Amino acid sequence: MRHIRVDLCFWNCAATAVEDVVAWARVLQAHGILLLAHYTLEPLTENQWEEVFRQQREEEEYFKSSIGHVISFEDWGELKARFDFQEYTEKQGGGNKLEIGGLLDFQFKDERSLVEPFAQRLLAIARALYPLARPTYGEVEGNWGEWDTRAVSRLRLQHISWANFFSPAYVEKYGQDLLLNIPGYKTELLPDGGVFHQLSPTFVASSEEEAQRLRQEVQHYFRQHGLQVTCKAPFVIPGLTARRTQARPPVSDAELAAYLKQILGVTLVLDDGTRVKHISIPWEALTPEQRQMAVEAIRQAAVEEVKQAGGKKVRLEFNQIPDELDQALAEFAGRDNPHFEWVEVRRDS
Numbered sequence: 001m002r003h004i005r006v007d008l009c010f011w012n013c014a015a016t017a018v019e020d021v022v023a024w025a026r027v028l029q030a031h032g033i034l035l036l037a038h039y040t041l042e043p044l045t046e047n048q049w050e051e052v053f054r055q056q057r058e059e060e061e062y063f064k065s066s067i068g069h070v071i072s073f074e075d076w077g078e079l080k081a082r083f084d085f086q087e088y089t090e091k092q093g094g095g096n097k098l099e100i101g102g103l104l105d106f107q108f109k110d111e112r113s114l115v116e117p118f119a120q121r122l123l124a125i126a127r128a129l130y131p132l133a134r135p136t137y138g139e140v141e142g143n144w145g146e147w148d149t150r151a152v153s154r155l156r157l158q159h160i161s162w163a164n165f166f167s168p169a170y171v172e173k174y175g176q177d178l179l180l181n182i183p184g185y186k187t188e189l190l191p192d193g194g195v196f197h198q199l200s201p202t203f204v205a206s207s208e209e210e211a212q213r214l215r216q217e218v219q220h221y222f223r224q225h226g227l228q229v230t231c232k233a234p235f236v237i238p239g240l241t242a243r244r245t246q247a248r249p250p251v252s253d254a255e256l257a258a259y260l261k262q263i264l265g266v267t268l269v270l271d272d273g274t275r276v277k278h279i280s281i282p283w284e285a286l287t288p289e290q291r292q293m294a295v296e297a298i299r300q301a302a303v304e305e306v307k308q309a310g311g312k313k314v315r316l317e318f319n320q321i322p323d324e325l326d327q328a329l330a331e332f333a334g335r336d337n338p339h340f341e342w343v344e345v346r347r348d349s
Contacts (some may be wrong), residue, residue: 001238001324004115005143006203007101008122010135010165011152013085016096018053020132021067021085024098025049027128028083031121032074035083041070064089071100073121079104079114088149095149098133100125112240119203123163130165131191138165142203142235143327144335160218162203162233168193178225183217205234207242212320236323243288251285253293260294264301273312275305278345280319295325299332306333306340316342 013020025035026046034043037052044052053067060066068084081102088095100122104111123140130138137152141161151158155173166179171193179195180187186198199218205211215231222229235241251259268276281294298316305314316329321344333340 001236001327002107003103003105004235004237004327005101005103006115006119006122006140007099007142007144008126008129008138008140009101009147010098010126010129010133010138011147011149012095012136013098014134015132016087018050018057021053022049023132024085024129025083027125027132028071028100030128031125033083033125034072034074035069036072038069043072044069063087063092076114076118079111079118093148093150093153095153097149098129098135106238112237115235115237115240116202116204119162123198126163126165127196130194134167134192135165136167136169139163140203142233143330146230146232146335148336157222157227158229160197160199160222160229160231160233162199162235164195164197164199165190166195166197171195181221183221184214199231200234203234204237205241208236208322210234211236211241211323232323232326238288238324250287251282251290253290256286256290256293260297264297267305267308273309274315275309275312276315276317277301277305278317283320283322291322291324295322295328298325299328302329302332302340309339311339313338314340317345318342320344 028035029046035049036042037044056067057065064087066084066086068082068086071081071083073079073081079102081100084097084099086097088097102118104115104118106112119140119142126138126140136155137147139147139161140163146159155169157170157174160182166174171179176189176195179197180189182197184197184199185201186196188196190196199214211234214234218231219229263279264277266277268278270276279298283291283294286294302314302316318325321342326342329342
């Protein structure tokens with residue numbers, strides 16, 4: 001894993017006026033966040049916010065309206081992030097999205113120590129912003145998450161993030177009991193009748209085993225209620241999360257290479273042209289170097305499958321999807337690619 005994206009996202013906010021955005025900016029200011037001017041990157045004063053926000057809306061051409069700024073943190077020096085509020089046209093699906101977040105780098109700058117405090121600060125901001133923005137759904141999540149305005153507009157329940165804000169509309173559709181009993185660290189009824197859920201006390205998983213246990217517990221809970229959800233949190237960060245203890249005899253590099261060649265060489269082609277690979281990897285038996293070796297081999301196999309598919313769908317099915325593999329495939333194909341998907345296929349115990 002070379003980096004992680006951490007975001008606060010609110011979809012389909014009921015409050016959309018410039019005055020509302022000014023109120024949100026005051027919340028950011030109270031949490032030590034500065035909005036920076038375009039080009040100069042000088043901090044904007046509170047007296048400038050309304051005028052600048054109105055000007056941005058008047059000059060917007062692509063979205064129905066858009067307000068966005070680079071933000072900085074008074075106590076974190078060079079760490080930069082963004083504050084964006086976009087309203088979409090009907091052709092873009094309608095609705096709106098408030099997003100605050102940024103990318104933390106592990107490759108060129110070691111910002112791993114900031115991941116947890118950054119996520120916790122975004123959570124505190126989200127709790128303060130929720131009653132002001134009044135979104136249909138909100139989250140604090142890593143690596144872009146899996147929500148979009150269309151899914152929220154239809155009140156789908158498709159993904160459980162690290163922190164989740166379900167509006168009264170979600171409560172009315174799915175029931176208070178279902179949402180209040182989602183497995184995790186904390187659930188509570190919000191003053192407006194919505195439900196808040198937090199999967200774990202920390203954004204960064206203490207161990208791979210704990211991360212997998214929580215994810216599977218959430219997925220199993222929803223399957224029992226006839227719903228299929230994904231869950232990627234809490235997040236496994238190299239150097240911060242304890243790796244899985246080796247449960248099998250070690251595998252040599254040569255054995256792994258031969259196994260990968262064999263398993264990745266088999267593709268099933270369905271009647272509609274969909275190309276499917278079933279890939280089972282003994283991740284717990286691999287060293288960190290071998291895990292990276294497996295991820296790269298799978299990525300290369302994915303590239304070849306897309307070439308062979310000729311526009312048809314490619315589906316990769318795994319016994320387990322470690323975070324580094326998930327991120328590598330997301331970087332290759334994107335999370336909203338209708339022609340490429342990767343899923344974890346497991347049987348309930």
